[in-house]
Amino acid sequence: MESIKVGLLGLGVVGGGTWSVLQRNAEEISRRAGRQIEIVHVAVRDVAKARARVGDAVSITNDPTEVVSNPQVDIVVELIGGTTLARELVLAAIGQGKHVVTANKALLATHGTEIFEAASAKGVMVAFEAAVAGGIPIIKAIREGLTANRIEWIAGIINGTTNYILTEMRNRSISFEQALSQAQQLGYAEADPTSDVEGFDAAQKLTLLASMAFGIPVQLSRAYVEGITHVDDQDISIAERLGFRIKLLGITRRRPEGIELRVHPTLVPANSMLANVEDAMNAVLVNGDAVGQTLYYGKGAGEEPTASAVVADLVDVTRLHTADPEHRVPHLAFQPESMVDIPVLPIEDVRCGYYLRMTVNDAPGVLAEVARVLADNEISIGSMIQEPAADGVATLIFMTHLALEKNVLAATKAVEAMPFMRSAVTRLRVESF
Amino acid sequence: MESIKVGLLGLGVVGGGTWSVLQRNAEEISRRAGRQIEIVHVAVRDVAKARARVGDAVSITNDPTEVVSNPQVDIVVELIGGTTLARELVLAAIGQGKHVVTANKALLATHGTEIFEAASAKGVMVAFEAAVAGGIPIIKAIREGLTANRIEWIAGIINGTTNYILTEMRNRSISFEQALSQAQQLGYAEADPTSDVEGFDAAQKLTLLASMAFGIPVQLSRAYVEGITHVDDQDISIAERLGFRIKLLGITRRRPEGIELRVHPTLVPANSMLANVEDAMNAVLVNGDAVGQTLYYGKGAGEEPTASAVVADLVDVTRLHTADPEHRVPHLAFQPESMVDIPVLPIEDVRCGYYLRMTVNDAPGVLAEVARVLADNEISIGSMIQEPAADGVATLIFMTHLALEKNVLAATKAVEAMPFMRSAVTRLRVESF
Known part of the structure; x- marks a missing residue:
């Protein structure tokens, strides 16, 4: 079967890793994918440096739009990063009916809705395993x-x-x-x-x-x-x-x-x-x-671990290249028409445990006052330790049960206003899965 | 889109879990798969008990071949276990052009080659995520x-x-x-x-x-x-x-x-x-x-964790149900024509570290003799401890560097023949990944 043709935008850390892995493991990868995956066109800033790396068999340009519009290219791999030029190139590739593989989390977290809609409309895939947790699938x-x-x-x-x-x-x-x-x-x-x-x-x-x-x-x-x-x-x-x-x-x-x-x-x-x-x-x-x-x-990062995810996406896309879009996995796991708009809660409405560290004057009644403020704000204490005092200063550490962030914020503010406090409250969240 | 029709062989732990998960999460699963996955025919030993569980809308039989030959069924889920009847039913389902999902590791580890070949010849899928490590994909x-x-x-x-x-x-x-x-x-x-x-x-x-x-x-x-x-x-x-x-x-x-x-x-x-x-x-x-x-x-086991894998397979098969076989992932990861027959090594040719515990008479020269036998067999000692002796009996524990199993066996045999040995050598393998 004819090889699938890949255009690579960027030959930096991840791009270089993708090149290396595809060369070194070409035989194993073809045995899995059923056909060869071949990088035919690369866009980089420094053409001479890239030439030294990839040899003479590959076209190299410093104009990424050439790769995107190359009719020979089936899949565009976007590894240049950023959200402006990368967005334009990815949308242009989709517009040309090409599949896209990207490691660009910033791009997808910012413009994902637009990009996935464009891809669905055009019937192409945008694969992004490398965008989250590097080589972990x-x-x-x-x-x-x-x-x-x-x-x-x-x-x-x-x-x-x-x-x-x-x-x-x-x-x-x-x-x-x-x-x-x-x-x-x-x-x-x-x-x-x-x-x-x-x-x-x-x-x-x-x-x-x-x-x-x-x-x-x-x-x-x-x-x-x-x-x-x-x-x-x-x-x-x-x-x-x-x-x-x-x-x-x-x-x-x-x-x-x-x-x-x-x-x-x-x-x-x-x-x-x-x-x-x-x-x-x-x-x-x-x-x-x-x-x-x-x-x-x-x-979660590094040249070849991230390339591992890019190449796995290339294999997936190669398999489903000519398949009916209904045979493919939806970009965001759910069918586009089945997405729901459940609201994202503001942090004030989050519930978790809290670690609260307070530096206070070592005086009678301080603990009682702090405990009262916590109770007034519906914060239940799981455990508490008081560090031995030195120079008249004591440290109190509270581990709370599940509490609402807004209540913890209110309690923190109230405690910090008290005359015995020596510094701001240190507040860290606690989770026991 | 019309629902995909599933025939279920077995309604025990995993079969029951599969039924429950498909009912409870029907909406989320359809939102992902793009169509409904519907169990239409169930084969069990005890029809009355099954009727109480699945209700009146599903056909129930105590003859599994009825499910396998039901023309309405697209996918047969084999959860009866064993390697005799299960093999016949799976091959019969494949013969009828039906896809198969199974959790049966014994069946595939024994008859996998035959089953996957039959499936490839017929252009159907045999999915088996549940056969290894339960719910872990x-x-x-x-x-x-x-x-x-x-x-x-x-x-x-x-x-x-x-x-x-x-x-x-x-x-x-x-x-x-x-x-x-x-x-x-x-x-x-x-x-x-x-x-x-x-x-x-x-x-x-x-x-x-x-x-x-x-x-x-x-x-x-x-x-x-x-x-x-x-x-x-x-x-x-x-x-x-x-x-x-x-x-x-x-x-x-x-x-x-x-x-x-x-x-x-x-x-x-x-x-x-x-x-x-x-x-x-x-x-x-x-x-x-x-x-x-x-x-x-x-x-790695349990009703719903294993059912999670069975249902994930059902979603995969549903997506690729009508796809060209080349769009599907090969059963054993590599294209059938690209499998290789690298030999499996006998245990004697394996290399790893070893933990060797010996109970010996607490006498001079014992350690020297044991150490010499290990050295003679090209076994290098990483660390060694001697437990305090009691009643004239001492315990020696050796942690070796990488060694060849056959050398360790030879050394063990030689040591066990020595007059100061109080019992057989305890030998455990050590791996540091």
Whole structure:
């Protein structure tokens, strides 16, 4: 059978990995796909550098629109990133009736609705396994492996950089700044780490997972996003003593009132599977009503792990290339006409456990006053410890039962107004799955 | 669109779960599949009991061939188990041009080659996600999610009963017999536990995984199978002190000389993901050359977890029901004409680490003699501990580096012939992934 022809936009980390994997494993991949998958056209900034990498048999251009409009190309792989040019190119490829494979989570979390609608109208596929959790086939698991289930919630470590930083902070008792600087030296964090450490990258991925889990439109702007820049190594060690570890989790959950969609540092029990996901590894825990909890673990980034997902998508698209659209898996797991618009809840309406650390004057009656404020706000205390006082200052740590975020915010505000408080309340969320 | 019609053979644990999940989640499942999946005909032993469960709208028979030959039925779900009648019914269904979904690992590990060939010839699908690791979509991950990879090895906890027993033996310091009896009382083990505790169930599943990972024929008879009946609680606690846990693993690995295919109790590092898979949970660790290690974790048995996999298969088959066979995923991951016949290695040619426990007379020169025998057989010692002697008897424990099984067998035989030995050598394999 004739080979399927691929046009590649970008030959950076993931593009280079995709090239390498397709070359090295060409024979195994063809034995699976039933035909050869061949990169025939590549768009890059530096043509000479690309020529050295891919040799003479492949056309190279610095104009990506040439690849998109090349009539020989069946599938366009978009690996240039960003949301402006990438959007134009992906829509242009769809317009030309080409299938698209992309690793671009920012693009899909922002313009997914438009892109998937255009693809459906044109009868082509947009595959994006590489956009979430790198090489872990989590999109396939949710879209195809768990179709029997009413999915109740997903909780994932879906950003390797922050997981590496939090792991180092705990293992070596160092500060966020120290761990970040080390991560940058090792190439785990970028020079501008904002997207990772502020949680934006995780929020983009979570938004896509939530859409596929619940059949709701992609709505990144409704996600609550809190990063790890404010995580204190002190809290990591207190959490440890309490039997918890702090992880940056993306959590989405179905509630009777709507969908929770939130990224934030979270205390999880130290003996749970998620707590034991270390270094730059990713893991996603999915709870379905029939299957219960399933977990998917692996490398969430890097040249070849991400390329593994891109190439798996190429194989899928190759198989279904000429198939009737009804034979294909819907882009967001549910048939487009069956999507529902369940509201995403504001963070104030979220329920979880809370870790509250307060630095107070070591004086009689302080604990009683704090406990009263919590009770007044319907916050039930699961456990409490008071650290030994030094220099007239004491530390109180409360672990609450499930509480409503808005009540915790009100209680925090009330406590912070009290004269015995020495600093703001440290508030972290707690989840025990 | 018209509903797809399903005939169900068996309404026991998994059949009942399949019925329940399809009823309860009918709306979500149709929203994903694009059409309704409807059970129209059920074959059971006890028609009256089934009638009480499924109501009047479904035809019920105690003759399974009626379901198989019912022209209205598009997909036959085989959940009766066994390898004789089940084989006949599955082949008959295929002969009638019907797709098949089955959870029957024994059937496929024994007659898979015949069944998949018949299905390919007839252009129908045989889906079997439920046959391995229950609700975990591991077959989908290997067949579709990791197609970019040359898979190097798979190691899995794929039998929940034995994992529950080993977990209880460790947590409560009880014997195999005590833990088994408890597992039977709780319904985790059957009255005749042979298939589970002797490793046969795990070997069937591993055989299917190996076939899909390496593109080799299903060949259960070549698997090395050792169960957990001889695992001593003493070894569990010694392993614990050495930083290991004992798990029943199914391991298949590509070596230059051939494929390793083996089920046996195995020491794994206590901080590894597999070591932390507790109770009746399953997990499969897959190593691919591009993606590195990925792990899939969840419930490997039970009514609804297994039904989750059956129904996911029904959705897949529903989507591809009328598709050209080339659009479908090959049964064993590789195109039938691309399967290869790499030999399965005999256990003597396997390489791994070994844990060797010896009870010896507490006399001078014993350690020297044992060490010499190991060295003579090219077995390199990683670490060694000698337990304090009591009543003139000492215990020696060796942890070896990678060694060839046949050398370890020869060394064991030579040591056991020595006059200072008080009992046979306890030999367990060690893997650090």
